[in-house]
Amino acid sequence: MVLTGIIKKLGHQLAEIRERALKNILSKVEHNLICYADLIQERLLFVHLLEWFNFPTVPMKEEVLSLLNRLVKYPPAVQHLVDLGAVEFLSKLRANVEPNLQAEIDGILDGLFILPSEVPALYSASYQTNQTELPQPTEILTGYFPPDGSSFQQRDAPPRPAVNQAVKCLKFSTFPWLPLTTTDRHVLSSNESSLRSSNHTLIWNTCELLKDVIMQDFPAEIFFQRPRVVQSLLSLLKPAFAGDGEHRLALQSLSCLQQLSVCLRNRLNFHRDPGFFSSKQDTVSQNSSLSYCHEVRVTHPSQNPSPGSSSPRPSVVGRTGQRPRGDGQDWDAVSSSGSSGHAHADSRTSVPSPLDVAHVDLRELDSEDTLELQLQQLSLPQFCVAVLQAAPPLLRAGSRQMIIRVLELLAEDLILIGEAISADIWEDSSLFAADMKEKLLGVLGSLGEAMSYHRSSGSLDQPEAVLGHHRMAFVSMSLVAVRLLQTLLPVEKAGHFLPEPMSAALFLVSLDMPLSLEYPDIHDAAVAYLEQQNSENYSIYKRTAEAAYSIECACNFLSDVEKEGEKNFLELMELADQALRSFSYHQHIPLVKEIVCVCSKM
Template identity: 55%
Template sequence: MELSSLIKKIGHSLVEIRVRALKNIRSKLDHGLIAIPDLVQERMLFVFLLEWFNFPEVPIQEEVLELIGTLSKHPSGAQMLREVGAVEFLTQLSPNVDPRLRTIVDGIFDQLFHLPEALPSCPPTTSYEPHSVPSLQTVFKTFIFFLFLYPAVSTSVRCLKFSVFPWLSLNTTDRHILSSNESSLRSDNHNLVRTTCELLRDVIMQDFPAEIFLQRPSTVQSLLSLLGLNVDGDVSYLTFQALACLEQLCRNLRSRLRFYRDPSFCSAKQDPVSQNSSISYPQEVRATQHSGVSSPEEISTRPSVVGRPGQRVRGDGQDGDAASSSGSSSQRGAPPRPAQQSPLPQPHPELPPEMEAEDSLELQLQQWSLARFAVEAVEHALPLIRTGEKSLKVFQRVLELLTEAQGLLGDSIAPEVWDEHSLTAIELREKLQACIETLGDVICYYHGMTSSEQPESSLIHHRMVFTGTAIFTIRLLQTLLPVEKAGDNLPESTVAAIFLVCLDSSFSVAYPLIQESAVAYLEQACFERYSLYRRVSRVSHCMEATCTFLKDAQAEGDKNWHELLELADQGIDAFLYHQHLPVVKECVQICSYLWKFAQASPLLQSESQKIFLKLLSHPVSPVKAETYSCTLSILKECLGVQNVAKPATSICSGVHFLLHSRVLYEISMFGLQDQFNLYCQIKHFTVH
């Protein structure tokens, strides 16, 4: 029976046509007019069934999911669903459907990840041949590979945003290149290690996709071990080279991650998988690759990397050997999306014979996840901050590596890592907490070094290390740790370090947003220290306002009285700490001046009166005494005998601020407690 026209209608834009076509197929299937083996051969049927949920109007969802579930029970149907990306699609769809439909989706997942009785690479058996059954070890390894490659499907592992890259196979030549460089990195000859690092950074990392070094992590492990080398207590040149290699690898990994998320992000010329590369991809991807080239540069036996014109060596000392060893992989192409790759290792009949010697399944079980690499890079780089404390160049290189690794951590680790109880989450959480604790120790150490008596050059270096480490720590917390979870997950040393960062006034001026985030983490992690910070911050702000008030009040020219009164009001709260009495004199004189004029602003008079009343009733005795003393001086100046020849209106205006009922009440009721007996003198002048 011809099904293509009927299947095509399932993807029609009109909902009525889609529904009729689906019910037609269901009816024929129920009455035996068509069979499941007929439907599982139609690839577009699976595509249209999944795209059913992408239309604005999605009717009969349950029937569509039931049909997908029925087709998934057939081995060919399950294989076809995996190939069209059903795993990733249904993983994203499941949270958005009704709870009763999630049971159907879970049943589909069970079928998609059901282990077959024989591996796909096993030949079909006949009645007269002994039945070939895979070993228990092989089946177990395949099952582990399921969970490792698709952690998002497992409801128990939610701590990873991205686990591993799709697997890439290598031929004998490229495997030899990697193996040779790994051996050179482990050599006792420092010159050989140095040249190998340079070759690795400048050539090999440009030739191979970055994920190759995570899928075969021996090179990365050797580079990390070089970070621990010390020569007479100083950072060695080899360590410096290893830092540069790891930083380059981090940048390449972020680029590859963007490529997998959006293949159109990179142009064909920027594709690191060159024309003669031996990287092998699954069969269905190679079938779609094109071999056309547009320039003589692309026809070259060793095409150049972007930014490096001309030909360059392959990395193994042999030029032009790629054409003979790459086989069918000489065509240009891009690796597939992770969702389109089957969890089971696929057979590659087109691969050259040298590909078959590599045990891909065994290697895939040993590969590193993106999160593990990023955590290991941070963990091994942090000790160098103290080891290289005499070299600002080393600290700069370490900080650059940490910044690149922080980006990978944000791309690969989800906030659920702090709550999840899976083995993966527990291991990541412990390592992250250890790194955060080390950062806290470094911040506390260098903060103490900046306050000691040392040469200016050392103080500058220590201050820069403190600032750089503090910024990285807060940004790392912003990337990985939600603020509300800081109380349960921040180590004590890190809380103490954040407290020091919050109290650092120069840091807050230079990096206000970082300091604001640090305060938010401190509030959640330790409310006692946060309260102390708030009190210290308020006092500091008041003292700063006092200095600004004195500067503006003593300046010549027009004044902003509203701003001056606001600064004076804030400065009064700091008298308990600085007791700078000239502030009192300035405040009293401003109050006297603002009350002189009949057309003065009522708001300014009201605000100045509040300040004067605060000074008259201040709990600090010297402040209160100075207030009465300044008031008495103004009275003597305005009402003294030296002014007998002046008009009364001009001499009396300076004491108008004392004639308000609230001021007179304060002086009359509470001024008697003045131990300096200034009240009587003020009363004497006021009466007369």
């Protein structure tokens, strides 16, 4: 057990290790990760706490005695200490400690002499249960005179069911709120305005900055809680076919969104890791930009010779400068006040105190309207669906590079949407679920149309490169579509919700023999959805599959007959039986002759 390992370190010969182990235990108790019910079961803990004062170096005396003072309130702890001779040990220790610690020892000794019946009941947060008494049915009292008929009808009528608008389909919605300082908000605001610029070069450089620096510095959920950057990136995908410039910007936007999706997946794992859980809520979270970005800025001083050096990245307030981290506008803040070049050097080398930074940040937090921002923030399901909505037009008419970028983004998006939305969305009656269902059905329909477009666009008179492009697009989109269906739509509900364009596309997938050989699981899943949604097309698929198998058996029969040596007539007759079922399609007369010859030799 982890706790046992920490307790053993309390008896280590090195004072630093003992001190670190004690702080670890006290921190876990403070944050309710362990409780006193866990500690009092560990006899070794009391041994090491008493031996703490036998080492040459004795740090944290007050903390050890305070912990013992809290533990002696429980009978098991009292029993352990009495058995270990703590009364005699503490009585001798009292004369060798400071006066303020003598009071702590007196409290411990008083606790050891309390009778067990006077000790308060043990409280364990881990096993506490709340028992709620069920309300008893109210007895209906009738008076001497019987009520009239209308009263009977009113009383016997069942109560109207209340409308339940609770959202049941969400696995994960929004991240814990993270505050930002004025500087951090300025960084985001500057990038937002740059993304809305008409200067393509500025937008390109801003996307590079976001992808390589900003998204590495800021926790990913910041871009949901202040969603304008994400909204601007999504808007760059709409005019992707207007010209070469817009096409390049769309590619950059896709790269940024993919990077954000990867960071979101990491943050989702972080928040779900029980090792990082804490019941203590601080104004400044330990994983917020206040604690993270300031650490980065302090520990990564600038290596630039001057703030005027060239840089491909856009500056927050218009000044260019090579910056190693996300905002890096320390020089701009100084230069705006009219300071000299010497002041620039001082601003780069000065390291503020962490306490000073915390005080400044907490003051800056007050200027942010948190409630309004929380109402405007983007949830994880909304982001995933927005990405899905933007994908089909790009997949249908995009270039090869564009399709590859979109597919890479969708691969990450499918993971996130599986973590955010459950298959219960189709039965959820809430307004949020209704909106999500409408958008998802639209996505499935558009995706099905794009698949059918690429499947029907390949003709023999086209160049081989064009045929390969359409084939690659169709197969890749088929994989994405089926995996999306497997993530969100149970097979048994396909008949009620699967859009017609997607059903037609799945019919094409079911008839694609090379795809079925390369991806048998995807093919089988597509057939299962087709069976539920369109019985007519499924019947055509079944007859086609049987005919194809029969023709394959006919080829195998003719091949085996021509082989020399001893023949297995039983296997040949089984192949012949299957081969004759497709005779109406191929009408290959030599097949009949060979079957007659085999039968004559039996």
